[in-house]
Amino acid sequence: MASKREPQSKYTADRGIPGAFEGETVTRRRLMTLTAHGAGATAVAAFTLPALGFAAGSALFERPPAHWEPVGRPDDFPADDYVPRVITVISGIGEVGKTAVYMRAHNEKFDGPLDPKIPGGGHFVAISTRCMHLGCPVRWTSAAARFICPCHGGVYDFRGKVSGGPPVRPLDRFYTRVRAGRVEVGPRYSVNSEFRRFPSYRDPAQDLDGIGQYLYPGRFSTPKLD
Amino acid sequence: MPRLKLPTPPLPNALNPRPKRPGEGRPVKPIDQAKEAGTAAVDWIDERTSLSGALRWTMFRKVPKGTNWFYTFGSATLFAFLSQAVTGVFLAMYYDPSPTRAYESARHITNDVFLGEFVRGMHKWGSTVMVILIFLHMGRVFFFGAYKYPRELNWLIGVVLLILTFVMSLTGYLLPFDQRSYWATIVAANITASGPIAGPFLGDFLRGGAEFNATTLSRFYSIHMLLIPGAIAALIGAHLYLVARLGTTAPPWQKVEEDRELIEDKV
Numbered sequence: 001m002a003s004k005r006e007p008q009s010k011y012t013a014d015r016g017i018p019g020a021f022e023g024e025t026v027t028r029r030r031l032m033t034l035t036a037h038g039a040g041a042t043a044v045a046a047f048t049l050p051a052l053g054f055a056a057g058s059a060l061f062e063r064p065p066a067h068w069e070p071v072g073r074p075d076d077f078p079a080d081d082y083v084p085r086v087i088t089v090i091s092g093i094g095e096v097g098k099t100a101v102y103m104r105a106h107n108e109k110f111d112g113p114l115d116p117k118i119p120g121g122g123h124f125v126a127i128s129t130r131c132m133h134l135g136c137p138v139r140w141t142s143a144a145a146r147f148i149c150p151c152h153g154g155v156y157d158f159r160g161k162v163s164g165g166p167p168v169r170p171l172d173r174f175y176t177r178v179r180a181g182r183v184e185v186g187p188r189y190s191v192n193s194e195f196r197r198f199p200s201y202r203d204p205a206q207d208l209d210g211i212g213q214y215l216y217p218g219r220f221s222t223p224k225l226d
Numbered sequence: 227m228p229r230l231k232l233p234t235p236p237l238p239n240a241l242n243p244r245p246k247r248p249g250e251g252r253p254v255k256p257i258d259q260a261k262e263a264g265t266a267a268v269d270w271i272d273e274r275t276s277l278s279g280a281l282r283w284t285m286f287r288k289v290p291k292g293t294n295w296f297y298t299f300g301s302a303t304l305f306a307f308l309s310q311a312v313t314g315v316f317l318a319m320y321y322d323p324s325p326t327r328a329y330e331s332a333r334h335i336t337n338d339v340f341l342g343e344f345v346r347g348m349h350k351w352g353s354t355v356m357v358i359l360i361f362l363h364m365g366r367v368f369f370f371g372a373y374k375y376p377r378e379l380n381w382l383i384g385v386v387l388l389i390l391t392f393v394m395s396l397t398g399y400l401l402p403f404d405q406r407s408y409w410a411t412i413v414a415a416n417i418t419a420s421g422p423i424a425g426p427f428l429g430d431f432l433r434g435g436a437e438f439n440a441t442t443l444s445r446f447y448s449i450h451m452l453l454i455p456g457a458i459a460a461l462i463g464a465h466l467y468l469v470a471r472l473g474t475t476a477p478p479w480q481k482v483e484e485d486r487e488l489i490e491d492k493v
Contacts, residue, residue: 136413
């Protein structure tokens with residue numbers, strides 16, 4: 001037997017194990033135990049991993065194609081006030097899949113010059129009604145020129161920038177484009193408080209300033225723009 | 227030195243009492259067999275499973291002096307869970323977890339089905355009762371100091387059970403599929419997603435995508451009626467096993483009775 005100071009030999013014969021073979025390093029009993037456990041673990045993994053992938057895979061990784069929905073003619077939308085429109089975000093589930101957007105034309109006075117890189121051209125602004133606190137629906141109040149959330153008192157100004165309450169960033173927007181004389185609303189995108197675009201849109205309550213943009217990574221399932 | 231023990235002297239056979247032959251005495255009538263049927267059936271099972279030992283071990287435990295009505299909150303919670311399980315199974319027979327049909331099927335249960343309003347009401351109010359009972363139970367364990375050694379693991383299992391009950395409350399809240407359900411779920415998914423790094427992915431996992439979509443409701447339904455109840459039932463089993471194994475505690479105001487024989491001046 002090896003003393004405490006000397007490391008044990010890796011050969012079973014040297015360790016005095018009964019029935020040891022010449023050159024054997026693992027006893028047959030241990031090999032059988034490991035094989036049985038390994039086979040069991042493989043069998044469990046064989047149904048658990050596909051089931052987990054089934055539950056999480058399409059939810060996290062499926063990239064749907066961008067869906068563009070016509071909402072009206074260009075002259076329907078003024079530059080100094082919002083017009084509500086209802087678009088379908090998820091089709092086939094009735095009212096639940098619809099959401100309201102507030103539409104207006106691009107306004108140099110508030111928005112500055114057009115962003116040349118924005119997909120679709122950005123001639124129209126489509127503001128999401130989803131509050132950036134926890135996702136309740138905001139309402140445009142024209143007289144106050146504010147978006148107001150009924151749940152916890154989030155308030156946003158004309159551009160959708162937070163002017164009060166708990167929201168962490170400006171209201172999300174949708175890409176817009178003009179096709180065949182119709183204004184179309186496309187996928188959603190998020191902006192931080194400096195109106196920098198985040199094409200992979202984030203859920204409400206996710207701060208996108210400073211360290212927030214790294215703490216809240218974008219999703220793999222961002223819709224593909226054409 | 228052991229005393230010598232003499233063997234009993236053998237008696238002649240004629241003097242020995244004769245043992246009874248089998249089948250002698252009063253003949254067994256069918257009525258006697260019928261009377262014994264219950265015992266016989268139990269015996270038949272017990273002979274093959276030895277369940278009676280486990281049952282005795284579970285049911286006939288020593289209980290400390292001073293045990294009182296506060297000790298019933300745990301079993302009250304258990305019965306609240308059983309009531310939720312039974313009413314839930316039967317509600318599932320009428321409920322349809324599709325975004326376009328869910329509200330209608332819930333309305334159908336309440337307005338049309340015989341006793342539907344009652345069973346749905348039991349399930350709805352029972353969930354609140356269960357949460358209240360859990361907190362009373364938890365309060366009893368806390369204030370009586372019953373979470374201390376060696377019962378810490380049972381406290382931990384209890385905390386997991388509490389969290390699972392909250393998950394049940396959360397997922398069940400969506401199922402009536404009215405405005406309140408819908409917006410509460412939107413907010414709950416967004417709160418989940420507000421956790422750093424993993425939060426956004428957990429939120430998407432819960433919703434089954436980036437938006438509230440066609441599978442969100444059936445996902446919540448599956449979690450509510452299959453995943454969590456199974457986990458709760460298994461953990462309740464572990465919780466009760468530990469209660470039976472470790473026993474219950476005496477209330478903190480119970481004085482320790484000294485063994486008279488151990489008091490020195492009385493010996």
